[in-house]
Amino acid sequence: MNKIKCIVVDDEPLAISLLESYVQKIPFLELVFSTENPIEALDYIQKNESDLVFLDIQMPELTGINFMKILGDKLKYILTTAYSEYALEGYEHNIVDYLLKPISFERFYKSALKAQERFVINQNKENAYFFVKSSGQQHRINFEDILYVESIKDYVNIRTSEQEYIVLDTLKSMELQLPENSFVRIHKSFILNLYQIKNLGSKKVTLLSEQEIPIGESYRMNLLAKIK
Known part of the structure; x- marks a missing residue:
């Protein structure tokens, strides 16, 4: 920089x-x-x-x-x-x-x-990517490859189409680092890649990978606004 x-x-x-x-x-x-x-x-x-x-x-x-x-x-x-x-x-x-x-x-x-x-x-x-430290190494992750990010106590799990990365970080910090036009917080514990959505229900999202992610009630309106 x-x-x-x-x-x-x-x-x-x-x-x-x-x-x-x-x-x-x-x-x-x-x-x-x-x-x-x-x-x-x-x-x-x-x-x-x-x-x-x-x-x-x-x-x-x-x-x-x-x-x-x-x-x-x-x-x-x-x-x-x-x-x-x-x-x-x-x-x-x-x-x-x-x-x-x-x-x-x-x-x-x-x-x-x-x-x-x-x-x-x-x-x-x-950029189209960022670096995160997981398992003692720096990993380059393309934003488009991320399915979702999940909060796990003091860590976050960045789940991609290929693997997952456990990173010492907060979901709030991740939210700041991810592009606003393609990622949205849908739950207190989840950030979702909008381009990975297959179906949207009232209480959950089904991804293209068939995984299901819960929707927090207070986040639903923001999710709908992002989709529109």
Whole structure:
């Protein structure tokens, strides 16, 4: 994966200097622009390629929340602020993490890792496959070969047309990594490949392989919407 192109926006020069130094210490991050003026940042983003914004919430010209409302999902955000009461509001938007000032490098690094994971997941969605670790080895799995994914306590079972892979992961994490246009959660314990459906009943799905998967009542409407 290429480096994540970062922008720092904060109305405090010392905060900018600190964040710049942190970004430069992390190999997979690349600082491309920093400014005390959020309007300048908006202008830069419209004209240049960038991926991630370290964004102060409380700024005089334009608040971080309004900044995100203007750009929407164009970029990902890590919010920075000295005021913890903004955390809940911030998480209503499309952000990776929330950093409370003063920010230690350890906390910053953890946040950067979250961003890296998010970008890797998005990159996987653009490919036709992903890699999973099972039985001590990395296995490449084509999305189209997956029949379903089943949750088994702290593991998931990725069942393909040929075999199954037991992976230390959560169903929620799998849901994020699989393409939204071809996979759907149909039960608290199952994610299904839509292209593997043969018959759809009121309480279960029959796959082309003749396997039957239960449908959770709370997931049924979403499944029907996906099929349509």
